[in-house]
Amino acid sequence: MTLNLLLNNIARHIILSEADRKKIASRFVLKEVKKKELLFKEGAVAKDVAFVLSGCLRSYSVDENGFEHILQFAPADWWITDMYSFISQKKSHLNIEVINAGEVALLSRVDQLHLFDEVPALERYFRIITENALVSSRQRLIDNLSLTARQRYEHFCTTYPSMVNDIPQKLIAAYIGVTPEFLSKMRSELLRKK
């Protein structure tokens, strides 16, 4: 079944009965996404949270000078949304774009809140993964404050080895917080040293 990746992900954190699985699965909507498609747009409300079944997405903001800054990459088995817009149902400041085509499972905030009442353990699941996301986000903040650009790039390479050769380098630059030109220069310097 298509949602197995999702249900297994959930089952790694809480115990699911067969009835729970059915209740959960019934609330999700499947959607195929094409490369470069914008799943959510800045200015609109992020009605849903997306679980990536296949492919890869990214969330990013555009600053006043038109530069993009990447908040998150979401390969298969990850969640992605604009959390601010999703929980407040106000206008989003983020864009979510498809890097590599695939399929996502969408859950609206309204349906999520219904599910929390129908399947209380699911609220525990989201509490846990939100705690984990908070830890990651804060660790990245520490990294941005304490590491040099060179160290942030090396850190990215070891943390996401599968992505390094799979996505354009300008996206890595927009994630670690340097210009594409400067990332290029760092890379050529790293190669020269070997």
Next chain:
Amino acid sequence: MTLNLLLNNIARHIILSEADRKKIASRFVLKEVKKKELLFKEGAVAKDVAFVLSGCLRSYSVDENGFEHILQFAPADWWITDMYSFISQKKSHLNIEVINAGEVALLSRVDQLHLFDEVPALERYFRIITENALVSSRQRLIDNLSLTARQRYEHFCTTYPSMVNDIPQKLIAAYIGVTPEFLSKMRSELLRKK
């Protein structure tokens, strides 16, 4: 009662019966904290999450060059802990220090998990505040990636106006991610412009 600030904070997000209040209150331990005291130390396990009843704390990490980077300030009515250590019960990478003396209410992870079963709505409360903390953390990440040091300082001043004149400037520098010297230069430049 001393825990009113805490119980009212919780009650802003969920409905609490009198019985719930008692169950919750019984799990917290009060602790007076003195200026410069380290509530949690790097290398130890952050057994508890702390709710600040009065005073002000900060969490920070120390990088390989000995520089401090501040993750969070916690004035009264805020939560603070090393989330990574608290949820995994592994060794902490953060220090939590008292900036201004006051009182905190401590809840251990074990007691928190018991409370989640005793008072299911409390798990909802923590889900909600964790969602909010995630939004803040990610917004700060965006700010660090897209704003100049000057803009980050101005942003800090408007976001935490009460703190600007209440804590040493070197702490603000360690929060926005510049050296104390450079913050001083930015400030003198801002004054000159007026």
Next chain:
DNA sequence: CGTCTCGTTGAGAGTTTTCAATGTAAGTGG
């Protein structure tokens, strides 16, 4: 074959840090 996006390279400019010196405010012990 063109077109478009991406990556590379170089020179120059802008930002931020480092280091060292000085001044100032605040806490401590007598």
Next chain:
DNA sequence: CCACTTACATTGAAAACTCTCAACGAGACG
């Protein structure tokens, strides 16, 4: 309450880091 000590803030000059702008090359795709 004063003298002493310590931590914090300021300033300047030089160095380090990162960006900007412009040009060029390579590959992907229609």
